[in-house]
Amino acid sequence: MTSFAPPDTWPLPYTPKPTGRVYCIGMNYRKHVAELGNAVPEKPVVFMKPADALVRPDRPIVFPRHGRELHHEVELVLVIGCYVPYRCTEEQAVHYIGGVGLGLDLTLRDVQAELRKKGLPWEAAKSFDGSITLGPTVPVREVGNLGALEFSCLVNGVVRQQGHTSDMIVSPAALVCAVAEVWDLNPGDLIYTGTPQGVGPLEVGDEVAVEAPWVGRTSWTVMPARQEREEDPYEDFWRSLPPGMPGIPARKRG
Numbered sequence: 390m391t392s393f394a395p396p397d398t399w400p401l402p403y404t405p406k407p408t409g410r411v412y413c414i415g416m417n418y419r420k421h422v423a424e425l426g427n428a429v430p431e432k433p434v435v436f437m438k439p440a441d442a443l444v445r446p447d448r449p450i451v452f453p454r455h456g457r458e459l460h461h462e463v464e465l466v467l468v469i470g471c472y473v474p475y476r477c478t479e480e481q482a483v484h485y486i487g488g489v490g491l492g493l494d495l496t497l498r499d500v501q502a503e504l505r506k507k508g509l510p511w512e513a514a515k516s517f518d519g520s521i522t523l524g525p526t527v528p529v530r531e532v533g534n535l536g537a538l539e540f541s542c543l544v545n546g547v548v549r550q551q552g553h554t555s556d557m558i559v560s561p562a563a564l565v566c567a568v569a570e571v572w573d574l575n576p577g578d579l580i581y582t583g584t585p586q587g588v589g590p591l592e593v594g595d596e597v598a599v600e601a602p603w604v605g606r607t608s609w610t611v612m613p614a615r616q617e618r619e620e621d622p623y624e625d626f627w628r629s630l631p632p633g634m635p636g637i638p639a640r641k642r643g
């Protein structure tokens with residue numbers, strides 16, 4: 390197992406690779422499960438978001454154009470620090486977590502309710518562009534016990550969610566094991582570990598912040614929905630290509 394040990398010189402502050410995968414855990418806090426009117430799941434509920442849906446601290450949250458009820462879900466985010474074997478114990482898995490931070494799992498609750506009613510997948514409610522945020526991350530060795538971390542979510546300065554990792558149904562290490570049973574977990578992959586109670590709507594113009602003593606405070610502003618795509622940043626590149634290139638629409642060549 391020593392080959393899976395985390396590197397001694399963990400980069401500081403750690404920034405995940407933009408190409409890592411993003412796994413999210415649903416219903417990992419009892420009071421949140423209750424506020425949604427669900428039953429506590431037998432095994433962790435795992436869903437994925439595209440890595441390029443991630444909103445960095447210097448970018449705004451853009452209200453999605455296909456829903457009305459955009460909910461904040463503050464979550465402890467694990468940054469996987471090494472190559473993870475398919476089968477591991479929780480004692481081992483705790484060493485595979487390189488860094489932790491706080492982020493938002495943004496959720497279109499109205500769209501999710503509709504999809505759940507029909508028994509359909511959640512992508513449109515959970516995995517839209519800009520559906521995850523992440524603040525700075527810190528090495529695990531600096532924060533200590535992952536089971537003793539408090540964190541909160543504030544909207545316009547008012548506390549909406551207060552969580553403590555000791556309330557998790559499945560611990561961070563056990564979540565790593567659960568994901569690794571199904572997927573190849575690699576350095577730079579992220580696991581959003583579920584949200585505590587207090588989820589609620591965000592409006593255009595709101596400032597939403599995630600905060601904890603061990604990582605500081607990061608905030609994002611909610612911008613109105615975009616009804617048109619932004620200009621294609623590669624327009625000039627497409628135009629520069631010789632005619633006859635396969636897969637390039639004729640109108641792009643000017």
Ligand code: ZN
Binds near residue numbers: 464584
């Ligand atoms: Zn969530």
